[in-house]
Amino acid sequence: MNRLLVLCLTMLWAWPALAAAEGPVEVWRSPTCQCCGAWVKHLETNGFTVKVSAATPSMLDRIKRQAGIGEDLAACHTAKIGAYVIEGHVPASDIERLLSERPDALGLAVPGMPVGSPGMEQGDKTEPYDVLLVKKDGTTEVFARH
Numbered sequence: 001m002n003r004l005l006v007l008c009l010t011m012l013w014a015w016p017a018l019a020a021a022e023g024p025v026e027v028w029r030s031p032t033c034q035c036c037g038a039w040v041k042h043l044e045t046n047g048f049t050v051k052v053s054a055a056t057p058s059m060l061d062r063i064k065r066q067a068g069i070g071e072d073l074a075a076c077h078t079a080k081i082g083a084y085v086i087e088g089h090v091p092a093s094d095i096e097r098l099l100s101e102r103p104d105a106l107g108l109a110v111p112g113m114p115v116g117s118p119g120m121e122q123g124d125k126t127e128p129y130d131v132l133l134v135k136k137d138g139t140t141e142v143f144a145r146h
């Protein structure tokens, strides 16, 4: 077998294991938030185990504040996996990359609710959006562009 194929096979094997080893993704959301539910399904389809907790708006605000997510980064739901916080409609593939690269950071955020991000599908409409890496000092840098 050539080396590239071996590498691909290794990664295929390692990715779901990585997601599972991290334990469940804990998600806090309003019970009536439909796009939050659609995002949870997107994670489950991609091999993540998800534990969902219902939260009131004031609980969500508090959870975001404690996690270091400022108002400018906020979206509809907040999640944690391992030591990382995941804010908003972050694609599963970016969470997997976060877990394999393990940057020294708070986590990832997709502020607002961009149309076409996972859980925000509206037919074939999409708008470009960035997944931001949120640093421990509150600054951000672009982690991925979609």
Ligand SMILES: [Cu+2]
Pocket (backbone or CB within 6 Å): 035, 036, 076, 077, 089, 113, 119
């Ligand atoms: Cu949403």
